Amino acid sequence: MSDWATHAKTAMREAGLRHSAQRDAVVELLARQTCALSAQQIDDGLRRRRRPAASRATVYRALEQLAALRLVQRLDVGLGEARYEPVRPDRDHHHHLVCDECGQLTPFEDAALEQAIDRVSRSASFSVQEHDVVLHGLCDSCSA
Amino acid sequence: MSDWATHAKTAMREAGLRHSAQRDAVVELLARQTCALSAQQIDDGLRRRRRPAASRATVYRALEQLAALRLVQRLDVGLGEARYEPVRPDRDHHHHLVCDECGQLTPFEDAALEQAIDRVSRSASFSVQEHDVVLHGLCDSCSA
DNA sequence: CTTGTTGCAAACGGTTTGCATGGTG
DNA sequence: CACCATGCAAACCGTTTGCAACAAG
Numbered sequence: 001m002s003d004w005a006t007h008a009k010t011a012m013r014e015a016g017l018r019h020s021a022q023r024d025a026v027v028e029l030l031a032r033q034t035c036a037l038s039a040q041q042i043d044d045g046l047r048r049r050r051r052p053a054a055s056r057a058t059v060y061r062a063l064e065q066l067a068a069l070r071l072v073q074r075l076d077v078g079l080g081e082a083r084y085e086p087v088r089p090d091r092d093h094h095h096h097l098v099c100d101e102c103g104q105l106t107p108f109e110d111a112a113l114e115q116a117i118d119r120v121s122r123s124a125s126f127s128v129q130e131h132d133v134v135l136h137g138l139c140d141s142c143s144a
Numbered sequence: 145m146s147d148w149a150t151h152a153k154t155a156m157r158e159a160g161l162r163h164s165a166q167r168d169a170v171v172e173l174l175a176r177q178t179c180a181l182s183a184q185q186i187d188d189g190l191r192r193r194r195r196p197a198a199s200r201a202t203v204y205r206a207l208e209q210l211a212a213l214r215l216v217q218r219l220d221v222g223l224g225e226a227r228y229e230p231v232r233p234d235r236d237h238h239h240h241l242v243c244d245e246c247g248q249l250t251p252f253e254d255a256a257l258e259q260a261i262d263r264v265s266r267s268a269s270f271s272v273q274e275h276d277v278v279l280h281g282l283c284d285s286c287s288a
Numbered sequence: 289c290t291t292g293t294t295g296c297a298a299a300c301g302g303t304t305t306g307c308a309t310g311g312t313g
Numbered sequence: 314c315a316c317c318a319t320g321c322a323a324a325c326c327g328t329t330t331g332c333a334a335c336a337a338g
Binding site: 076099115121124125127135138140143 | 218226241257261263265269270272274279281282284
C-alpha cells in the first residue's frame with residue numbers, strides 16, 4: 001500500500017473517525033491516481049473494481065473529511081465539477097492544464113512559478129492556505 | 145462611459161449581435177466594478193439601480209456572449225459559483241485572493257508570477273488561452 | 289417582416305442533507 | 314450499547330434551456 005494511503009488512514013483514525021470499508025476504498029482509489037479526479041470518476045472507479053462500492057453521498061462525505069484534514073486538495077477547474085487529489089507532502093506541488101473541450105487534466109510543475117506564489121502569499125494581507133494555478137486551453141487532440 | 149463599456153458594446157455590435165437595453169445594463173454594471181462579480185451579484189445590482197432589470201436568464205446569456213468575445217473573463221474560485229470580470233487589455237493582468245469563509249475577493253498583480261506562467265504556457269503541449277491563479281485563505285476580518 | 293432577444297418556468301447536474309438502518313469500538 | 318457511518322431519496326443551488334411573446338434592423 002502506498003505511503004499516502006497509510007498516512008491518510010492513520011490521520012483519519014487519529015482524528016477520531018471510525019474505520020469503514022467505504023472510506024478505505026476511497027482512500028485506496030485516490031492513492032492509485034496520478035492526477036485529480038472528479039467525484040463522479042471516483043464513484044465510477046469504485047463501482048467498477050470493488051464491492052462494496054460506496055454511495056455517492058458517502059464518497060462526498062469521505063472527500064469532505066479528507067479535505068478537512070488536508071489529506072486531499074479540492075480544486076475547481078471550471079466545467080461545473082470539483083476535482084480531488086491526494087496531497088503528498090514529499091512530492092513537489094503541481095498545477096494543472098485543463099482542456100476546456102474534453103476536460104482532460106494534465107499536471108505540470110514549475111519552480112519559478114511556485115517561488116513567485118510563495119512570495120506573493122507571504123506579502124498578502126490574507127493568511128493564504130492553498131493555491132491553484134489553472135491554465136485553460138485546448139489539448140493536442142482537441143486543438144487539431 | 146468607460147472605455148471598456150464602449151469597447152464592449154462596439155465589439156458586440158460588430159459581432160452581429162443586436163442592441164438591447166438589458167445587455168447594455170449588464171455591460172455598464174460590469175464596467176463600474178473593480179473586481180469579479182458573481183451572476184447573483186450582477187442580477188442584484190441590476191435590480192437595485194435600473195429598470196428594466198434583466199431576468200436571470202438574460203444575465204447569464206449576456207455573460208456567455210461577453211465571455212465568448214473575450215470581453216469578460218469567467219473565473220472559478222470555488223464556493224460553487226462562477227465570477228465574471230471585464231477584460232481590460234490596457235491594464236495588467238491580475239489574479240485573486242479568495243477568503244474561503246466570507247467569499248471576499250481581493251485582486252493582486254505580480255510580474256514575476258505572470259512571467260513564469262507565460263513561460264510555462266509556451267512550453268506546454270496545450271495551446272493555452274487563459275489562466276487563473278487563485279490563492280485561498282482567510283481574509284483579515286475572518287482570520288481574527 | 290425576419291430574426292435575434294427576452295422572460296418565465298421547468299429542467300439539469302453536481303453537491304448536500306434528513307432520517308432510518310447498520311456497523312464500529 | 315452508544316455513536317458514528319451509510320444509503321436512499323429528496324432538497325438545494327447555480328446554471329441552462331424550451332417556448333411563446335417581443336423588439337431591433
